[in-house]
Amino acid sequence: MNRLTLTLADRMVDEALSEGARQGFQPLCVAVLDAGGHLLALKRDERASLLRPQIANGKASSVLGMGFGGRELARRAEVMPAFFGALSDLAGGNMLPVPGGVLIRDDAGDIVGAIGISGDTSDNDERCALAAIAAVGLVADAGSQ
């Protein structure tokens, strides 16, 4: 298992913010966590609203907690809304079953961390996450079918 470095996490955050600016998306907040769910880097556009850090961190924490990308979490939450409500309580609120939380895997398929983005639509948030992970040569697992 490789350990994600701050250098790499910081580059991913910057790549995600650049992609958002390039696409003209709303102001974003981007968080990158290590494989244990602990923050390595987080940046919030000063124009992004106040809860964005918690949402970005929560999206990344959710996919690490369950082991699926946010798109798969969203699919499951649609089928089992009550269970995901209960999971949210269990996780102290850190369970956001929505695109924009993406697992980061290495070449061997091992999870090395996660990225969570909030600020625009979930689909646009996720697009920036995918761009960021691709830019550093790691493998994104967004939970797409």
Place this chain on the structure above:
Amino acid sequence: MNRLTLTLADRMVDEALSEGARQGFQPLCVAVLDAGGHLLALKRDERASLLRPQIANGKASSVLGMGFGGRELARRAEVMPAFFGALSDLAGGNMLPVPGGVLIRDDAGDIVGAIGISGDTSDNDERCALAAIAAVGLVADAGSQ
């Protein structure tokens, strides 16, 4: 009432993990609680995702909290979703009305503890719980009708 020993709890955890491996299930986390709802043994496959210990513990805690197996909790939660939402708050998140939490009874029918499993589908989690309890000669109460 017989008291569940660590030796027996540990054997159940190992039996559940073996059943999961035999069936080719996803990496699991298994928790066994005593009749007072306190952990005796918990093991998490190192490949299982981060929230699995809380979910396994929460499933076992839920069935002890209400006195029904997880399958019966699921049935009731479907009929009374608001009540189970409130219960979840009351229990600090430890209310997961879903298969995979199973009461452990002795020959006299007394509750001696509970097992909770998380990692694969709820049905597969429960299958491992049933195998574990049968392997040590105790009686499973999964809340099946």
Place this chain on the structure above:
Amino acid sequence: MNRLTLTLADRMVDEALSEGARQGFQPLCVAVLDAGGHLLALKRDERASLLRPQIANGKASSVLGMGFGGRELARRAEVMPAFFGALSDLAGGNMLPVPGGVLIRDDAGDIVGAIGISGDTSDNDERCALAAIAAVGLVADAGSQ
């Protein structure tokens, strides 16, 4: 009042980490909050221990919460330990009366944000905070007498 931008916050975080590396300090975590107490940027050296993000954020949050730098908070906590114990509960744990939390002021003396650093001794943490704020031409208020 000027609003702290992400660009400026990010530069301060990097300056603090550089100062730490230059001095051979332990691996650090650095957080910069805006005047409303919301994260703009946080980076944790991948070798820094797990609670460092909460401590760095908590130090910055504390000085904004009370309107004094961490050194003044430490002085007051020594005189009024019970009050600071109660404040800690009130603030949900975000009250760390210790050097390493520094208010950031503009030329007019207005508070524009705060920086919190954790990883080495409190004195060394604070040294990196002062270097970071000076590097971007803002005014540090560490609560020194």
Place this chain on the structure above:
Amino acid sequence: MNRLTLTLADRMVDEALSEGARQGFQPLCVAVLDAGGHLLALKRDERASLLRPQIANGKASSVLGMGFGGRELARRAEVMPAFFGALSDLAGGNMLPVPGGVLIRDDAGDIVGAIGISGDTSDNDERCALAAIAAVGLVADAGSQ
């Protein structure tokens, strides 16, 4: 960085319990966490009291949170009691500055996890932790000077 496996964690828990039995110590609870602070294995002697799982888990979590063994945490808490009270609030109670929490390092010195033990005196708890880590050929960091 090596990842701690369940197999190794389980062996450490058993070695710690065996050492306790050999020495005639009080009934123990032993927890082994991975480098991210997540449970791999926990066992509680059925005669150990009810809060032991939280204490064992909390001791292990504390040393990972701060990056020092429990003996060094105890030394610091004696000098800075108010700060450790505040840290306890910040960590949601998971800050127990006392021997019996021991970092587990690999040959390269990297932290691969932590063990926490509770049930007898802190010194005896720690003795079992050291025996467990030595038995699997890893390196203990108890925070001794």
